[in-house]
Amino acid sequence: MQTSTGTLSKRRRIFWLVPLIALALPLLTNPYTQFIANAMLIYTLVTLGFSVVIGNLGQLAFANTAFFGIGAYASAIASTNLGLPWLATVPLAGLAGAFGGFLASAAALRGIRLYYLAIVTMAFGELMRWFYTHTGVLTGGTDGLPVSRERDFGLALTSDTVQFYVFLIITCLLVAGTVNLLRSRIGRAIIAVRENEIATASLGIPTSQIIVTAFMWSGFIVGIAGAMFALHTGRVFPESFGLTQLIVNFAMVLVGGLGSVAGAVLGAVALTALPEYVRAFPGMEEIFFGVIVMVVLLVMPKGLASLLARVSPIFQQRYHRD
Amino acid sequence: MTSLLKVEGLSVHFSGLKALDDVSFELEAGQVRAVIGPNGAGKTTLFNAISGYARPTAGSVLLEDTEIVHCSPHLIAEKGLRRTFQNGGLFAALTVLENVMTGLHTQTPGTFFDVLLGRRKAVEAEIEIREKARDLLKLMSMDHMADTPAGDLSGGQQRIVEIVRTVASEPPVLLLDEPAVGLSPVARQQMMEIIKRLSGEKGVGILLIEHAVELVMAAADRILVMAAGARISEGTPEEIRSDKAVLEAYLGHA
Numbered sequence: 243m244q245t246s247t248g249t250l251s252k253r254r255r256i257f258w259l260v261p262l263i264a265l266a267l268p269l270l271t272n273p274y275t276q277f278i279a280n281a282m283l284i285y286t287l288v289t290l291g292f293s294v295v296i297g298n299l300g301q302l303a304f305a306n307t308a309f310f311g312i313g314a315y316a317s318a319i320a321s322t323n324l325g326l327p328w329l330a331t332v333p334l335a336g337l338a339g340a341f342g343g344f345l346a347s348a349a350a351l352r353g354i355r356l357y358y359l360a361i362v363t364m365a366f367g368e369l370m371r372w373f374y375t376h377t378g379v380l381t382g383g384t385d386g387l388p389v390s391r392e393r394d395f396g397l398a399l400t401s402d403t404v405q406f407y408v409f410l411i412i413t414c415l416l417v418a419g420t421v422n423l424l425r426s427r428i429g430r431a432i433i434a435v436r437e438n439e440i441a442t443a444s445l446g447i448p449t450s451q452i453i454v455t456a457f458m459w460s461g462f463i464v465g466i467a468g469a470m471f472a473l474h475t476g477r478v479f480p481e482s483f484g485l486t487q488l489i490v491n492f493a494m495v496l497v498g499g500l501g502s503v504a505g506a507v508l509g510a511v512a513l514t515a516l517p518e519y520v521r522a523f524p525g526m527e528e529i530f531f532g533v534i535v536m537v538v539l540l541v542m543p544k545g546l547a548s549l550l551a552r553v554s555p556i557f558q559q560r561y562h563r564d
Numbered sequence: 565m566t567s568l569l570k571v572e573g574l575s576v577h578f579s580g581l582k583a584l585d586d587v588s589f590e591l592e593a594g595q596v597r598a599v600i601g602p603n604g605a606g607k608t609t610l611f612n613a614i615s616g617y618a619r620p621t622a623g624s625v626l627l628e629d630t631e632i633v634h635c636s637p638h639l640i641a642e643k644g645l646r647r648t649f650q651n652g653g654l655f656a657a658l659t660v661l662e663n664v665m666t667g668l669h670t671q672t673p674g675t676f677f678d679v680l681l682g683r684r685k686a687v688e689a690e691i692e693i694r695e696k697a698r699d700l701l702k703l704m705s706m707d708h709m710a711d712t713p714a715g716d717l718s719g720g721q722q723r724i725v726e727i728v729r730t731v732a733s734e735p736p737v738l739l740l741d742e743p744a745v746g747l748s749p750v751a752r753q754q755m756m757e758i759i760k761r762l763s764g765e766k767g768v769g770i771l772l773i774e775h776a777v778e779l780v781m782a783a784a785d786r787i788l789v790m791a792a793g794a795r796i797s798e799g800t801p802e803e804i805r806s807d808k809a810v811l812e813a814y815l816g817h818a
């Protein structure tokens with residue numbers, strides 16, 4: 243139990259092995275598996291952003307797909323309509339996603355909580371989808387909007403291998419930033435708000451500001467994941483950001499383990515790979531997918547991260563109840 | 565001499581119910597003032613009104629001559645008035661140490677971006693408050709529990725950790741809502757020692773809600789007696805002991 247902070251942060255350096263090993267991954271992949279590996283990096287960010295809000299902050303907000311879509315469309319619009327190179331659209335997508343996070347937090351701050359917040363934020367996602375479909379001039383409507391992979395500071399972004407390295411760097415930076423945040427006083431305050439918002443305020447912590455911060459950071463990283471998704475698929479469509487996407491993202495959070503960074507990575511990787519395996523059963527993919535998710539959650543209610551927690555205290559989840 | 569906390573004509577009315585009605589008193593540095601009264605007398609409502617959790621319908625609260633009556637709870641806490649909760653306010657999923665660290669939140673330097681980018685300033689601040697929190701726990705002989713989730717502590721241990729967390733930032737004013745409830749006789753005695761030490765050594769002004777009359781008589785410098793939202797008496801423990809109105813309204817029942 244008694245682990246001093248020093249040894250813990252030293253042991254945390256081990257995590258840098260994961261991206262280091264991943265550097266060699268393109269040697270082992272074919273074009274098809276490389277495409278899947280890239281998606282894993284995208285969904286790592288999507289899941290992590292979602293987990294910060296529903297796991298750490300404990301708000302039942304389902305605006306994640308809205309952030310994802312806003313980021314993807316921000317990137318595509320900046321690419322197609324403004325002619326910006328993709329890399330330059332990435333920060334824009336992040337800021338657009340963060341703004342989406344700000345809007346969602348406004349709902350939470352208005353005292354809309356629990357199931358009401360769930361519905362309001364889901365409606366936000368659907369409203370955005372309606373917007374992508376019906377503002378064809380800007381978004382290309384149902385035909386979708388392409389993202390240019392061409393002129394990009396000399397990077398051959400048409401190659402999935404090059405994309406992989408770019409995605410790997412972005413994902414590592416954002417995961418590291420999230421870990422920094424969560425391990426700081428801000429991360430403690432985020433959990434404190436979940437545990438007891440009233441008591442949190444009694445310690446001089448501006449709870450509204452903490453809620454806005456968590457939502458905006460979530461929107462920021464999921465927005466950037468949106469830009470990555472846009473590049474990855476080459477063209478963004480409204481249907482990509484519907485309820486199916488939301489449910490899959492939610493499953494990734496739960497299978498990985500609510501509120502756990504390592505869990506977000508595991509959940510995203512596992513559930514990005516899974517559909518490729520169940521594809522062997524045509525017509526029954528969804529059923530297999532659903533059943534496997536259910537079984538994992540029945541066996542491990544705290545997700546895959548709970549397996550890691552048995553190996554090392556670093557992975558201990560900040561979930562006391564349930 | 566100006567007082568640390570000055571409450572004047574404070575009232576909280578909930579749609580007709582006078583939960584708190586025209587209550588006034590003062591609190592000085594180093595003073596322990598007990599607030600007693602039967603269940604539903606309005607003691608917790610008084611705390612809520614002072615600390616920003618209940619909106620007063622009338623009255624004023626001066627904290628070191630600054631009006632705080634319409635400030636939000638976190639602002640009041642930042643100004644140096646901190647409280648505990650009758651039902652306990654620990655964060656169950658955070659460890660004991662982390663709970664105490666949240667009490668030092670406002671004293672931890674470093675902006676959002678310092679933290680995000682892992683800048684030295686933020687990292688050092690984090691190490692510093694971790695050490696400080698550990699020392700505070702040591703003072704209360706709770707350091708062996710530092711890495712235990714707060715939700716795993718016994719009720720008595722939780723009360724102690726909540727007080728450590730609340731006083732970590734060294735606030736000049738402390739409001740304790742039944743800190744000794746559910747404690748064993750020995751632990752109650754320890755709690756009273758802690759309270760006396762805070763006021764005696766650190767000069768903290770303390771408002772204390774407590775039902776156990778013998779503890780109140782021993783620990784408090786002055787006592788405010790409430791019933792049905794109103795103040796019915798005020799004075800030193802001796803004065804209160806012999807007050808007819810108090811005997812009838814409150815102590816008489818015992």
Ligand SMILES: Nc1ncnc2c1ncn2[C@@H]1O[C@H](COP(=O)(O)OP(=O)(O)OP(=O)(O)O)[C@@H](O)[C@H]1O
Nearest residue numbers: 578581583601602603604605606607608609610650
């Ligand atoms: N938010 C509220 N809305 C309506 N009525 C309230 C509210 N808070 C308190 N009351 C009422 O105000 C009265 C005083 O309650 P309060 O909690 O202040 O009593 P107390 O003196 O702390 O009692 P106890 O010793 O049982 O803790 C009670 O009748 C209570 O029902």
Ligand SMILES: [Mg+2]
Nearest residue numbers: 607608609650
């Ligand atoms: Mg009470």
